[in-house]
Amino acid sequence: MSELIDRFLNGERRALARVITRVEAESEEGRELVRALYSRTEAAHTVGITGSAGSGKSTLTGGLAKELRARGKTVGIIAVDPSSPFTKGAILGDRIRMQDLALDPGVYVRSMAGRGALGGLAPAINDVVAVVAAFGFDYVLIETVGAGQDEVEIAGTALTTVLVNNPGTGDDIQAMKAGILEIADVLVVNKADLPGADTLASQLRALLSLSPAGERRPPILKTIAAKDEGMVELADAVDEHRQFLRESGGERKRRETNARHQLLATAQAILLEKIRQRTEGGNLESLVARIADRELDPHTAAEELIATLNLG
Amino acid sequence: MSELIDRFLNGERRALARVITRVEAESEEGRELVRALYSRTEAAHTVGITGSAGSGKSTLTGGLAKELRARGKTVGIIAVDPSSPFTKGAILGDRIRMQDLALDPGVYVRSMAGRGALGGLAPAINDVVAVVAAFGFDYVLIETVGAGQDEVEIAGTALTTVLVNNPGTGDDIQAMKAGILEIADVLVVNKADLPGADTLASQLRALLSLSPAGERRPPILKTIAAKDEGMVELADAVDEHRQFLRESGGERKRRETNARHQLLATAQAILLEKIRQRTEGGNLESLVARIADRELDPHTAAEELIATLNLG
Numbered sequence: 001m002s003e004l005i006d007r008f009l010n011g012e013r014r015a016l017a018r019v020i021t022r023v024e025a026e027s028e029e030g031r032e033l034v035r036a037l038y039s040r041t042e043a044a045h046t047v048g049i050t051g052s053a054g055s056g057k058s059t060l061t062g063g064l065a066k067e068l069r070a071r072g073k074t075v076g077i078i079a080v081d082p083s084s085p086f087t088k089g090a091i092l093g094d095r096i097r098m099q100d101l102a103l104d105p106g107v108y109v110r111s112m113a114g115r116g117a118l119g120g121l122a123p124a125i126n127d128v129v130a131v132v133a134a135f136g137f138d139y140v141l142i143e144t145v146g147a148g149q150d151e152v153e154i155a156g157t158a159l160t161t162v163l164v165n166n167p168g169t170g171d172d173i174q175a176m177k178a179g180i181l182e183i184a185d186v187l188v189v190n191k192a193d194l195p196g197a198d199t200l201a202s203q204l205r206a207l208l209s210l211s212p213a214g215e216r217r218p219p220i221l222k223t224i225a226a227k228d229e230g231m232v233e234l235a236d237a238v239d240e241h242r243q244f245l246r247e248s249g250g251e252r253k254r255r256e257t258n259a260r261h262q263l264l265a266t267a268q269a270i271l272l273e274k275i276r277q278r279t280e281g282g283n284l285e286s287l288v289a290r291i292a293d294r295e296l297d298p299h300t301a302a303e304e305l306i307a308t309l310n311l312g
Numbered sequence: 313m314s315e316l317i318d319r320f321l322n323g324e325r326r327a328l329a330r331v332i333t334r335v336e337a338e339s340e341e342g343r344e345l346v347r348a349l350y351s352r353t354e355a356a357h358t359v360g361i362t363g364s365a366g367s368g369k370s371t372l373t374g375g376l377a378k379e380l381r382a383r384g385k386t387v388g389i390i391a392v393d394p395s396s397p398f399t400k401g402a403i404l405g406d407r408i409r410m411q412d413l414a415l416d417p418g419v420y421v422r423s424m425a426g427r428g429a430l431g432g433l434a435p436a437i438n439d440v441v442a443v444v445a446a447f448g449f450d451y452v453l454i455e456t457v458g459a460g461q462d463e464v465e466i467a468g469t470a471l472t473t474v475l476v477n478n479p480g481t482g483d484d485i486q487a488m489k490a491g492i493l494e495i496a497d498v499l500v501v502n503k504a505d506l507p508g509a510d511t512l513a514s515q516l517r518a519l520l521s522l523s524p525a526g527e528r529r530p531p532i533l534k535t536i537a538a539k540d541e542g543m544v545e546l547a548d549a550v551d552e553h554r555q556f557l558r559e560s561g562g563e564r565k566r567r568e569t570n571a572r573h574q575l576l577a578t579a580q581a582i583l584l585e586k587i588r589q590r591t592e593g594g595n596l597e598s599l600v601a602r603i604a605d606r607e608l609d610p611h612t613a614a615e616e617l618i619a620t621l622n623l624g
Contacts, residue, residue: 042606287575289568298574299578
């Protein structure tokens with residue numbers, strides 16, 4: 001393993017790919033690799049790019065990466081694929097458009113499956129972000145497909161969150177976004193050549209005006225990612241937010257919020273695994289049957305299950 | 313409390329509302345109420361209605377409820393509001409359209425906030441579904457706003473899952489849905505008067521054809537919920553799936569799957585709460601600071617945190 005780490009620290013792409021594969025498997029070896037590399041993750045600026053399906057996130061991520069490259073920066077991209085917790089399958093969709101970027105030695109693109117067994121982002125995503133950051137990229141872009149919960153969780157991973165919106169996607173998308181707006185640092189109206197782009201931008205502006213006075217208002221950018229329009233402004237907005245975080249002391253606060261989120265999520269996953277190990281086949285299944293028969297409610301059953309852990 | 317339960321069992325709406333409020337608060341009293349009523353939850357058929365924002369789920373839920381009422385059945389509706397984990401706020405949107413239903417004594421409508429602190433559906437949703445079922449409604453409809461993870465989680469609560477789609481919502485929505493299709497028991501193309509409805513239906517059919525031979529293929533229905541079109545067929549499809557579950561032995565299997573999901577989710581929530589209580593202020597915050605400083609990786613920190621639980 002120390003040879004693998006040496007090659008990783010030497011900048012070998014193959015070593016990075018191998019490290020990610022082991023980290024993704026959530027094996028003990030993967031965890032040791034994260035442990036060994038974690039102190040090197042601080043320099044990278046992590047950017048979450050999120051929004052509804054079909055909003056053009058992949059194209060926008062590719063466009064932002066090209067612009068950052070033009071500025072002499074290196075970029076790691078983690079494209080989180082939608083996948084079912086049942087099959088762990090992954091669908092690539094239009095990620096294929098990013099392939100030309102993959103030929104640039106200053107860019108690294110990696111897809112990964114997005115779902116953990118009990119829902120939410122796969123626990124390994126934070127670890128994959130960490131090792132890509134540790135490899136030494138200036139920026140790590142994390143693109144997630146899906147709207148809603150994932151968008152909130154990605155905010156637990158990235159320093160800057162870019163929320164991608166589209167014109168003409170229905171009335172109550174605005175309502176849905178209201179909660180999500182709170183986590184957005186940069187708002188993008190992509191496909192801005194479609195009708196309704198100005199209306200959407202005004203609606204977003206109106207929603208933002210409801211946030212408490214004195215808080216930073218995220219900028220609203222209009223882009224046409226498919227034509228590479230607005231990418232300079234997007235890269236500027238990301239850097240401005242980074243600068244804002246540094247000057248306001250917000251970076252430290254955000255790193256702590258992210259750390260708390262990761263710590264508790266990891267602790268939950270470990271405890272669940274311990275419960276599974278200790279009760280496999282026996283107690284767990286008999287409790288499940290009793291809930292299914294309505295003999296026992298889930299709370300009482302959960303307390304019985306936790307009793308098997310013998311908490312001191 | 314036993315007086316409240318008596319009034320609940322007597323069919324008093326106010327008692328139901330009060331029970332839900334206590335259950336939603338996740339208080340010990342709420343848990344005792346669930347415990348007391350859980351054995352009565354089996355008769356109701358639970359139906360999850362889910363899909364992207366703007367797909368017309370609320371209108372469809374209202375239309376299905378009206379059709380079930382016309383068949384002499386009683387209906388409880390739980391409308392899960394999108395809300396931020398940060399504010400716990402809830403936005404009603406077009407739920408207001410359901411208000412006319414609320415005047416029907418055979419219908420009960422309740423909105424609730426959707427998010428737990430660490431993401432995912434609020435743990436209380438399963439308990440609220442349980443008490444609404446225990447009140448004696450023939451059907452309990454659970455409507456969730458949001459696409460992606462919520463759809464998967466609602467499958468852990470309902471016996472029948474209805475997935476609502478719309479024509480013309482972009483190419484890669486199909487890719488996104490592929491994982492979600494696995495959890496759908498009934499597929500609806502709503503707003504079927506919009507262009508592209510037949511194309512979407514064919515695409516869904518093509519996706520379904522990829523599922524293993526011998527498995528049940530969910531029906532694909534075209535509806536215009538705003539004009540009450542297709543509601544008879546929708547109610548029929550829900551009942552056909554219910555019948556299928558009974559005859560195939562799938563109902564028992566699904567109740568066990570749901571029970572396992574609820575049991576593990578509840579156990580996780582309890583453990584997280586225990587960790588919070590035992591480490592508040594002290595150990596938790598120092599571990600968070602060390603992760604933020606990159607002195608410690610989240611796995612190692614989580615293991616230290618779990619050590620404070622003194623697992624036997």
